[in-house]
Amino acid sequence: MTTNKSNPRALAVETLERVQNGAYSNLQINNVITTSTMSEKDVRLFTNIVYGVIQHKLTLNYYVDQLVQHTDKLQPWVLALLDSALYQMIYLDKVPNRAIFDESIKIAKQRGHDGIRRLVTGVLHTVGRRGLPDLNQIQDPEQRLVIETSTPQWLVEALQAQLGNDRTNHLLATINQPAHQSIRVNRHKTTPNELQEKLEAAGFTVRPSTVAADALVVSHGVAAQSELFQAGLYTIQDESAMLPVQALPLTGSELVLDACAAPGGKTTQLAEQLTSGRVIALDLHAKKLRKIHENAERLGVADRIETQALDARRVDEVFADQTFDHILVDAPCSGLGLVRRKPEIRYEKSMADVRHLATIQQAILTAVAPKVKVGGTLMYSTCTILNQENRENVSAFLATHPNFEPVVVPTAHQLKPDRATPDLAIYPDDYASDGFFIAGFRKGSE
Structure with a gap:
């Protein structure tokens, strides 16, 4: 398989296929970013698609099941392609459907035979015309929660037994939100205030953590790629x-x-x-x-x-x-x-x-x-x-x-x-x- 090293959608499908086969998403994403020729904007799109499809896997698979017969016979990359296209249509407001359709059909044509191209084209145009299947048609409240939040049933049941239904619903409503990028200040070399100034001068947006001492939450940049990280002024760690x-x-x-x-x-x-x-x-x-x-x-x-x-x-x-x-x-x-x-x-x-x-x-x-x-x-x-x-x-x-x-x-x-x-x-x-x-x-x- 030869994938265009600058095409974020094709690389996302390839990465999702590998994750389906047991690879770790974070390692695969880092490897693809390192070896690709994607622009910074395309790296963000690629990363968003991969993590987003995995986060919403059960929701997206449910939609595909309603739209395609015999989904168990789909090749893994075809399912990944359909999931990634639906994810973009549902969750990425700034991406026009035309671009999603064109790129997805192009990938189907490049990687599969004409039947796969027709299948992908048909699914996308059906969603474009009719919208998505309604999750409210799932009668069982627990099963609907499983699909809506993309959480396996055993875990939903364990959390409900531990926390009750209301708290479980609140918790699961948040688990697909993006994780913060947080760092631990190395007091051996600097202070939180000094480091915040240096990070902001380097273009990061920074705020002190409300969870842990000596912690900063940063955005608008990759903290692990900064010269300040290489100099040992901080390390990457969740609050x-x-x-x-x-x-x-x-x-x-x-x-x-x-x-x-x-x-x-x-x-x-x-x-x-x-x-x-x-x-x-x-x-x-x-x-x-x-x-x-x-x-x-x-x-x-x-x-x-x-x-x-x-x-x-x-x-x-x-x-x-x-x-x-x-x-x-x-x-x-x-x-x-x-x-x-x-x-x-x-x-x-x-x-x-x-x-x-x-x-x-x-x-x-x-x-x-x-x-x-x-x-x-x-x-x-x-x-x-x-x-x-x-x-x-x-x-x-x-x-x-x-x-x-x-x-x-x-x-x-x-x-x-x-x-x-x-x-x-x-x-x-x-x-x-x-x-x-x-x-x-x-x-x-x-």
């Missing part, structure tokens, strides 16, 4: 993801274990807050640990970090006689709190995956608990929004570890001050940040 480290009572001289460190955002965040202290970062894969080293070098904190390729469940095999002032367990999880940033994640997971991950999370907590010094803190976090991986784990841990007591998770901006539990659960519709869960435990005795 919610900064909170677990900020909740630790660090003074600068501690020995801290980052038990599940990759990709290393929290490892470097810990290191930035240490002076004479050290972070020992664990991860299963040595390749991922090398990435942590690269980021630490860029940020100027590599001298405070040690890495070890190790499953956190086996921590006692390597650190038999070692204890730590604090331990962070940013546990492997379903990642459902990242649905805005990684839209395909909702279609790839199941409740069986969630329960399997919860078992792993509990095993990690149990393994590291003896390594916390008396008076030290064990901080547990996940980037998911389901109780099975969050509050149920907290209850299970406290039931089997009476020498630990829960502590209130503090935040610089006093998030959810009236919450009924000491832990902090953030949903994507709370602050337009990633969904996250954070719980802290203090060790009272051996």
Whole structure:
């Protein structure tokens, strides 16, 4: 297959086809942008189409099912082409239908036989004349919510059981909104005010975060491509993801274990807050640990970090006689709190995956608990929004570890001050940040 490297719509179809076959959308998008000859405007269109089609996949597939017979027999690229065309017609107000029709039919003609061209032409002209099928014809309210928000039924049911119908509806109404681009200021090299001035001078629009300390929300530019990023003045991190480290009572001289460190955002965040202290970062894969080293070098904190390729469940095999002032367990999880940033994640997971991950999370907590010094803190976090991986784990841990007591998770901006539990659960519709869960435990005795 040869695709015009400057055609955003053709590249979007090709990328969506690869994602259907199991590729990660963010990696594919970055690879295409790097190797293409698209203009900046076309890069935005390409990225918008790919993420938008994935976000609205169940909605778009429903429309195609109503418009085409035997959709199960369509080649993946044809379904991706129809989805991308419908997405542009429905969700992109500034793109004229004429351009969508012309480009989509041209792609069909280039990649397929005449029958496919006629099929695509017929579908688009039918929608142009008659409009889209009415979602209100779906009688079952739950099934209509599944299609309207493009959320798998198992996840809708889990959220309804956990949050109730009204809160679930509100949450799901927001998950297809664009994710903010947020950065963590490297206090080792600059201050938030200084960095904001430099970013604005470079053309970015910047505002301080209302969620996390030392965080800025930026737009009108790609933060990861700035010279200020290369100089190590900041790193890319969601606002919610900064909170677990900020909740630790660090003074600068501690020995801290980052038990599940990759990709290393929290490892470097810990290191930035240490002076004479050290972070020992664990991860299963040595390749991922090398990435942590690269980021630490860029940020100027590599001298405070040690890495070890190790499953956190086996921590006692390597650190038999070692204890730590604090331990962070940013546990492997379903990642459902990242649905805005990684839209395909909702279609790839199941409740069986969630329960399997919860078992792993509990095993990690149990393994590291003896390594916390008396008076030290064990901080547990996940980037998911389901109780099975969050509050149920907290209850299970406290039931089997009476020498630990829960502590209130503090935040610089006093998030959810009236919450009924000491832990902090953030949903994507709370602050337009990633969904996250954070719980802290203090060790009272051996």
